[in-house]
Amino acid sequence: MSEISNITTEQLRDLSPCVLDADFLDRLTACAEGCIADLSPEQLSFEAELLRIRPQALPSNFQAQLLSSLVDTPFALDDKILLFNRPSSAKQTSAKRSISQRFPLRAVAAVAIFGALAAFLIPQEGTQNQKITSQSTPNTPSANIAPAGISQTSDAGVIWRGGNQPHRVMRRTYMDEVISTNAKGEAIRQAKPHVEYTIIPEKID
Amino acid sequence: MKVTEAPAPVSPAASAWREWLAEYAPRLFLFARNQTRNYEDAQDVLQDAIVKLVEKIRTGELIGGQDAWQPYLYTTIRRLSIDLYRRDDRRRRREDHVSADEETKQFEAFHPWFDQDGSDDETRSQLEAALQALPEKFSEVIVMKVWGERTFAEIGEALNISQNTAASRYRYGLDALKKELNNARRRGDLII
Numbered sequence: 522m523s524e525i526s527n528i529t530t531e532q533l534r535d536l537s538p539c540v541l542d543a544d545f546l547d548r549l550t551a552c553a554e555g556c557i558a559d560l561s562p563e564q565l566s567f568e569a570e571l572l573r574i575r576p577q578a579l580p581s582n583f584q585a586q587l588l589s590s591l592v593d594t595p596f597a598l599d600d601k602i603l604l605f606n607r608p609s610s611a612k613q614t615s616a617k618r619s620i621s622q623r624f625p626l627r628a629v630a631a632v633a634i635f636g637a638l639a640a641f642l643i644p645q646e647g648t649q650n651q652k653i654t655s656q657s658t659p660n661t662p663s664a665n666i667a668p669a670g671i672s673q674t675s676d677a678g679v680i681w682r683g684g685n686q687p688h689r690v691m692r693r694t695y696m697d698e699v700i701s702t703n704a705k706g707e708a709i710r711q712a713k714p715h716v717e718y719t720i721i722p723e724k725i726d
Numbered sequence: 727m728k729v730t731e732a733p734a735p736v737s738p739a740a741s742a743w744r745e746w747l748a749e750y751a752p753r754l755f756l757f758a759r760n761q762t763r764n765y766e767d768a769q770d771v772l773q774d775a776i777v778k779l780v781e782k783i784r785t786g787e788l789i790g791g792q793d794a795w796q797p798y799l800y801t802t803i804r805r806l807s808i809d810l811y812r813r814d815d816r817r818r819r820r821e822d823h824v825s826a827d828e829e830t831k832q833f834e835a836f837h838p839w840f841d842q843d844g845s846d847d848e849t850r851s852q853l854e855a856a857l858q859a860l861p862e863k864f865s866e867v868i869v870m871k872v873w874g875e876r877t878f879a880e881i882g883e884a885l886n887i888s889q890n891t892a893a894s895r896y897r898y899g900l901d902a903l904k905k906e907l908n909n910a911r912r913r914g915d916l917i918i
Contacts, residue, residue, distance in 0.1 A: 544898070548894045548897075548898075551894070552890055552894070557890050557893040557894055557897075558878055558889075558893040558896075560897065560900070563904075564897065564900050564901070564904075567900055567903075567904050568872060568900065571853075571868075571872045571903075572872060574840050574841070574849070574850065574853060575752070575840065575841040575843060575873075576752040576753050576755065576756040576839065576840060576841060576873050577752060577755075577756070577837070577838055577839060577840055577841050578748075578752050578841060579747070579751050579752055579755055583769055584747055584748070584751065586773065587747055587751060587772070587773060587776050588740075588743060588744055588747060590773065590776050590777055590780060591743045591747075591776065591780060592740055592743070594739070594743070594780045594783050594784060595739060595783065596738075596739040596742040596743055596746070596792075597783070597791040597792045
């Protein structure tokens with residue numbers, strides 16, 4: 522300790538830092554030359570040998586466990602395209618569905634009812650002239666409804682029912698023929714539309 | 727008015743996730759095993775990392791789509807492994823216990839790091855032993871580069887080092903690993 526404390530500045534100047542070891546010097550040289558990531562032919566050959574050996578596959582139960590963590594998560598094909606999952610069956614059958622989950626279905630139902638009423642009440646050109654024989658209101662509750670084919674199909678857009686699952690709503694309008702009799706016993710034919718909505722799990726880009 | 731629900735088709739995302747896991751999860755699990763040096767801890771760490779990835783995807787915090795998943799997972803696996811070691815001193819006590827340590831070794835022997843295809847059992851076990859014998863700063867870079875197929879920039883990001891440091895550790899690590907395997911070959915333990 523006393524020797525170190527007595528050392529002179531000249532003696533300090535006479536000391537030289539250790540020479541770098543060859544590996545470290547190579548590394549610094551490679552950095553300076555910008556080729557630090559370049560491998561020698563021997564290293565490349567060894568790397569190729571290592572690449573032939575593949576990591577062990579996951580045990581199937583562990584992979585299933587991981588998959589269950591991911592099952593409700595959209596899968597991004599790239600920045601813009603997502604693949605969505607349908608909700609798990611447990612969620613679908615759950616009695617405790619939130620209002621936000623139930624709301625879209627109720628909205629569709631409400632729109633359908635309004636649509637059906639509007640179509641029934643608003644006179645339509647052509648159809649009514651051809652199919653309705655009398656404008657008098659039937660007073661009998663007994664009426665036969667003859668189902669007709671689909672008169673119109675349209676895409677009502679996409680709804681979200683929770684669980685990151687979008688559904689496409691298809692609106693189908695059917696034109697039924699209602700046959701009834703009035704007080705005079707006359708047959709009255711009316712064209713009556715009814716609307717059905719079908720929701721289909723949708724793949725969204 | 728009648729609302730009917732058409733039968734749901736097979737989910738495209740579920741099969742996509744399954745394929746993604748089959749391709750990348752073994753590499754991630756290898757990295758987790760390299761980080762934790764314990765089979766069960768590695769499973770916990772990988773699962774926690776996947777759960778964190780799911781949260782990031784759902785909240786839209788992860789920018790870059792699928793390309794961002796692996797860099798995020800490697801970083802998260804490393805961080806979780808460090809956290810695990812910091813808080814879990816039971817491991818140290820267990821490793822001091824010789825019989826328990828032997829049990830761990832036997833358990834690990836039944837769960838090799840590498841697949842049987844492309845190499846014989848001796849090669850795999852020697853490679854595994856050589857990787858475990860390497861200083862972790864080398865082995866983690868080798869695992870990420872060779873089997874994780876990460877770039878030096880990504881490795882640097884995950885390990886919080888510069889990409890030049892990652893590249894030089896890789897070179898050093900390859901040389902050290904080759905030396906160890908050559909020694910094993912000279913001893914007659916390895917046929918490559």
